[in-house]
Amino acid sequence: MTEQHSSPKSVLSSQRLFRALWIANTASNIGTFMQSVGSAWLMTSLSASPLTVALLQTATSLSIVLLALPAGALADVFDRRRLLLITHYFMLVVAATLTLLTLTGFITPSILLLLTFLLGVGAAVSLPSAMGSAMELVPKPDAQHVITLGGISINIGFAVGPILGGLVVAAYGPWSVFMLNALSFVGLIIFHQRWHRSPYSGQLPPERVVGAMRAALRYVRHSTHIHGLFVRDLAFSISSSSLMALLPVLTRQVLGLGSTGFGVLVGCFGLGAIIGGFIVLPRLPKKLSIEWAVGGAILVFVGTLITLAYQPNFVILCFAMITGGIAQLIIISSLNFSAYRSAPKWIGIRVLSIHILVFQAGVTGGSVLWGTLADLLGVPNALLLASIALIGGLTTMTHYKLLLHGKDLDIIPALHWPLPQITANIRPDDGPVLIQIEYIVDRAKSKDFEFAIEVLKNVRLRDGATNWGVFHDISNPDRYVETFIAESWAEHLRYHERFTNIDREIEDRVLSFHIGKAAPVVNHFIGLTR
Secondary structure, X not given: OOOXXXXXXXXXXXXXXXXXXXXXXXXXXXXXXXXXXXXXXHHHHHOOOHHHHHHHHHHHHHHHHHHHHXXXXXXXXXXXXXXXXXXXXXXXXXXXXXXXXHHOOOOOHHHHXXXXXXHHHHHHHHHHHHHHHHHHOOOHHHHHHHHHHHHHHHHHHHHHHHHHHHHHXXXXXXXXXXXXXXXXXXXXXXXXXXXXXXXXXXXXXXXXXXXXXXXXXXXXXXXXXXXXXXXXXXXXXXXXXXXXXXXXXXXXXXXXXXXXXXXHHHHHHHHHHHHHHHHXXXXXOOOOOHHHHHHHHHHHHHHHHHHHHHOOOHHHHHHHHHHHHHHHHHHXXXXXXXXXXXXXXXXXXXXXXXXXXXXXXXXXXXXXXXXXXXXXXXXXXXXXXHHHHHHHHHHHHHOOOOOOOOOOOOOOEOOOOOOOOOOOOXXXXXXXXXXXXXXXXXXXXXXXXXXXXXXXXXXXXXXXXEEEEEEEOOOOOOEEEEEEEEOOHHHHHHHHHHOEHHHHHHXXXXXXXXXXXXXXXXXXXXXXXX
């Protein structure tokens, strides 16, 4: 499963700054899941509809769907430390507002959904910056462990928060967990106020937000291996969302349990994820394929859903939730790291954000779907249908493979192109820039060349080129001219930095057809402004 010799535990013990951030994040995650229990339990008292209760999960996931891409761009363009401070203060204020409205009796289902959505907005904006900041605090080879530890931190919150939340709600009411959630942001605020982050040191000016978003969408559009990851995201997230969307109603209306019982069940799920991260995942055989690990974990998750649907014994349900937590940790950790390793550093956080967007879109739609089916068919039957859908989703494994190891994609920047020789005074924002490359090709191999350069086209467009074309000289059949446009001089220079080793292999294939005495002639033209 991993090629590194370190482990999540060793990273946590050896990296002091990362450990401090991880502890603060874990405390905040505990507060978040206490809040989730309180809001879910409060909603069951405000409305008896399974759909209305399921909309709480929709409110959170919808905010991520709407903001994941802009948040990823913000994380790459602005100072992550300041962005995180703003979002944490924002979430503290929203949680405090929810506390006061609940305590004074002014809370309604609509207000609860709105404030839950706003908390989700804060989480959505902060998530890419939080992941990027954590990556900055550890050596590059430990990136996989950072992602795993992030999942463990969330699931410690999943394990501890619901149990504490259930007990606190039973003792003092929902307002009290909302207050504790507000206080849980204090540790993160203190950390980011004291953290002295290294300033941006790149030679080129940072990208603009809109341009960074366009670059992310363009990269994903022209990266077929990432499309497969998104299919796998949806195959799992749509069906698995049924568990948390329907668990509050199942606990209260079907099992007849109180808030403490609900908290224990959710806590067992989080406990399973902790076991999965610290014990199961590191002990998986090195030779075990990621596909077999994820496929097996999905089958275990199916067993959890079926047990919840038809087993009334509370102890058995707790064990089922533990195994479900182990399975989900393995699945989500694998999906997240596959997304991170599928793209080079310059776009990695944004691709990870789009992956989260797609996953949460599945959760959003799935929550509404299973809530509606539970209204029509009952909670047990809805869970059974979700388990059948999960099994059906396993068929995606045959066509859409996950990428895990660096050997699958050599995405290290090649940095083999020399900087263009210029005599004019060109500013970074000047443009557009027309790039023209001339090839001399043996006409007997022209078809092979045309096929190879069509593959290179995808690389050009993915990394920022527009208006790509290749032209055949009708007066000299051996001569081909490739052209494409960069929107500015700075964007063209970024293109130099984005070209990876695997891209170079594709380019070398094209260059192998060039039979000219010198290298292909490359010309740059700057657009005239009017």
